[in-house]
Amino acid sequence: MQNIIKITVNGEHYEKEVLVHKSLLDFLRDDINLTGTKKGCDNGDCGSCTVLLNGKPVNSCMMLAVEADGCEVLTIEGISNGKELHPIQRAFVDSGAIQCGYCTPGMVIAAKALLDENFNPTEKEIREAIVGHLCRCTGYDQIVSAIKKAANSLNDK
Amino acid sequence: MLTFAYEKPDSLEQAFKLLEGGNKAQVMAGGTDLVLKIKHRQLRPGLLVAIGKIKELQYLAKKEATICIGAGVKISELLHSNLLKEHAPLLLRAAREIGSPEIRNMATIGGNICSVKANCGACGFPGCKSMSGGGVKPCVYASHADLVPPLLALDAGLILAGSQGERTVPLQEFVLGDKKINLKAGEILKEIQFKAQDNLGWGYSRLSTAKAMGIAAIAVAVTVKKSEKSPCSNISMAVGGSFRKPVKITNIQQLVENNSITEDIIKMMIPICIKQLEYTDNLYMTFDYRRAMTGVLIREAIQQALGVKDAKYN
Numbered sequence: 085m086q087n088i089i090k091i092t093v094n095g096e097h098y099e100k101e102v103l104v105h106k107s108l109l110d111f112l113r114d115d116i117n118l119t120g121t122k123k124g125c126d127n128g129d130c131g132s133c134t135v136l137l138n139g140k141p142v143n144s145c146m147m148l149a150v151e152a153d154g155c156e157v158l159t160i161e162g163i164s165n166g167k168e169l170h171p172i173q174r175a176f177v178d179s180g181a182i183q184c185g186y187c188t189p190g191m192v193i194a195a196k197a198l199l200d201e202n203f204n205p206t207e208k209e210i211r212e213a214i215v216g217h218l219c220r221c222t223g224y225d226q227i228v229s230a231i232k233k234a235a236n237s238l239n240d241k
Numbered sequence: 242m243l244t245f246a247y248e249k250p251d252s253l254e255q256a257f258k259l260l261e262g263g264n265k266a267q268v269m270a271g272g273t274d275l276v277l278k279i280k281h282r283q284l285r286p287g288l289l290v291a292i293g294k295i296k297e298l299q300y301l302a303k304k305e306a307t308i309c310i311g312a313g314v315k316i317s318e319l320l321h322s323n324l325l326k327e328h329a330p331l332l333l334r335a336a337r338e339i340g341s342p343e344i345r346n347m348a349t350i351g352g353n354i355c356s357v358k359a360n361c362g363a364c365g366f367p368g369c370k371s372m373s374g375g376g377v378k379p380c381v382y383a384s385h386a387d388l389v390p391p392l393l394a395l396d397a398g399l400i401l402a403g404s405q406g407e408r409t410v411p412l413q414e415f416v417l418g419d420k421k422i423n424l425k426a427g428e429i430l431k432e433i434q435f436k437a438q439d440n441l442g443w444g445y446s447r448l449s450t451a452k453a454m455g456i457a458a459i460a461v462a463v464t465v466k467k468s469e470k471s472p473c474s475n476i477s478m479a480v481g482g483s484f485r486k487p488v489k490i491t492n493i494q495q496l497v498e499n500n501s502i503t504e505d506i507i508k509m510m511i512p513i514c515i516k517q518l519e520y521t522d523n524l525y526m527t528f529d530y531r532r533a534m535t536g537v538l539i540r541e542a543i544q545q546a547l548g549v550k551d552a553k554y555n
Contacts (some may be wrong), residue, residue: 085244104247104289105279127277129454131343140317140346146273147347150247151291197342215453216341 089153093118094162102149109133111149112159120160120189124218131217134190135159141197143216160189163196171241172196172234179230183221190217195231203239205231243282249291253298253429256290257404260427264288268429270313270352273344298351298431303328306437312351312430317342319350328437331462334445335391341454351430353388354399354415355422363456364483365524384487389416390462391445393479393489397435403428418486418519441466444545446538448482450525457482458526461538465502465546473497473547478514478539483531485519492517507543511536 086101093116102111109126112118112135124130126145133145136158163170169177172195182188191214198205198213205213210231211224219227246264250256260266267286269275270293278284292298298313301322308328310319319325319336326333339345339353363385389412397412404427412433415423424430442465449455459482466475476497481487493510500506515535520528 085246087247103244105244107276126280128273128340128344131341134343137346141343142346143273143341143343146276146344148247148272148276148289150249151272151293153249194342212453213342216343 087150087153089150091149091152091154092156094157094159104148104150106149107145108135108137108147108149108152108157109144111152112144112157115149118159118161122186122189124186124190129218130187130190131194131214132187132190134193134217136193136197139197139200141194158193160192163192170196171237172199172231175230175234175237176227179226179233181222181226181230187217187219187221191219191227195234198231199235199238204235207232243279243285245279245286246288247291248288249294251294251296253295253402253431254404256292256295256429257402257427259288259290260429261404262288266290268292270355271315271348272352273340273348274352274356292429298429301325303437306439307434308437310350310433312349312354312432314350316345316348316350316353320345328439329395329435331391331395331438331441331443331445331464332388334443335387335447335460335462338447338457338460339387350388350433353386354392354412354433355424355430356386363450363458364522366522384416384418384481384484385456385460386416386481386487387457387460389487390460390479390481392433392435393481393487394443394462394464394477395435395438396477397433399430400432400434401425401428402431407431413489416487438464442546442548444542444547446541446545448526448531448534448538458523459483459531459535459538461535461542463539463542463546465543473500473502476502476543476546478542480514480518480535480539483521483523483526485521488517490514490517502543502547507540510543511539514539 085104087104088101090099112121122132124132128143128146133143134141135144137155172192176182194214210228248259265287267289269289269291298311300311301314302309316336316339392412399410399415401408417423444463447457447460449457461480463478465473468474478490492513496506
C-alpha cells in the first residue's frame, strides 16, 4: 500500500509516493538516492542510520517513512557547505576518528545534535550522546576527542 | 515486510473508530519496538494506527498532588521536564536507562509501559523469536520495560480509553506477566498518573549485560517515606527485569513500621523479596548469580533511598 508524503530533506522539498512499510532509512537511500546515511544493523542497535528529524537525532531504520510526513530531515549530505566540510567533519578527519567510515555519518549527526544544544560538553556528556553508536575500529577515543575539538572550533567562530 | 494500511488520526475519537474497524488494527506510538517486530515478521497488522499526532495524549501536568502524563509524551520530553525533575526524580532516573538519545527521541512513556510484551532477544537463547534467523521459541524475558518498576513503586494508575468510555486501572493490575497486558482490543492507554514524589527518599539500581543500551536483567526501584519521629514510616519497592512479571513487593512494610531501616532489617527483607520473584531463563546470567545480585541491588537501592548513598538526579 502506498501513501503520499511531503518531506523536506536537506532543505529540498519532496512530494513522493512511498510504500507504507518502508523505513525512513530505505526511503532516503533508495527513493531519493541519499546513500550517505548507512544501513548497519537495521535493528536500532548500531546508530549508523541516525538523521536529524526536526533537529532531533533519531534512528531512521526504526521509523516508517510515512511517519516523517511533514517533517524536516537533515542527513549527512546536508551538513557540509558545498565542498567545504562542516567543522565537525573537519575535526573527525583531523583526529583520525574515521577508519572504515561506516559509523561516521551517524556519529557526525549525533555530534551535531549534541553541539547544537550544548556548546561546551564534558567528556561524559559526549560519551552519553554517542552511546547508541557502535564503532568497531577506533575504540571511540578519537571520536570523543574529535567532538571536543569540533566544539572548540565552533566556539571560536 | 508485508504491507498494511496506515492511518494517522488527529484525535482519539478517530483512532477508536479506526480500531473498531477490525482488519487486525494495531496501535503505534513511537514505533521503536513495533517497527522491528513488523520487520521480523512477528506481527502482521492489517492496519497501523499511528497515534503520534493526537494532541490529547501529549501533556504533562500537576493537578494538586497528582502528576498526570499523557501516554504519547516522548522519553526525551520527560527527561527535559522541570516538573518531573522536581516531583518524579525516580521515574527520570529509570527513563535515563532507556536506549540511546536517538531512541528516547522516538519512544513514548505509554509505549514503554505497553511494551512489557515486547520481544527483545535479551535472554540470548538461540531460536528466540526476536533474533534474526526466524526462531520460533516463545519469549521468556517478559518484563523489562524500564519505566514499570519506578511507576509500580510510585503506585501509578493508568487511564485506558476506548470508544465505550474510560476506565482507571492500577498499574499492578495492568501488567499481568507472561507478556500479557490488561488492554482490551480497541483501547488506548491515555494517561499515567501518580502522586507527586515529594518528601520521599528514593533509590534505583539496575543490572544489565551492557552498561549502556542494555536491557535490565534486574531493576529495583524503591521509595521511602521519612517521618519526623522515625527515619522510615513507609517503604515501597518494585522489581522488574528478567522475570515472568514485574512485581510490586509486598509484606515488607511491617518490618519497617516505626523502625529505622538497619542492615539487619535489609537482610531480613531480601529473602522476602526474592521469594516473590519468578525468574526466567537467561543465557548470560545464571539463576544463582541473579538471585545473589537481586539482594545486592535491593540493598543498594534502599541505601540510596535512605541517603546513605547519593541518589541525586543529575
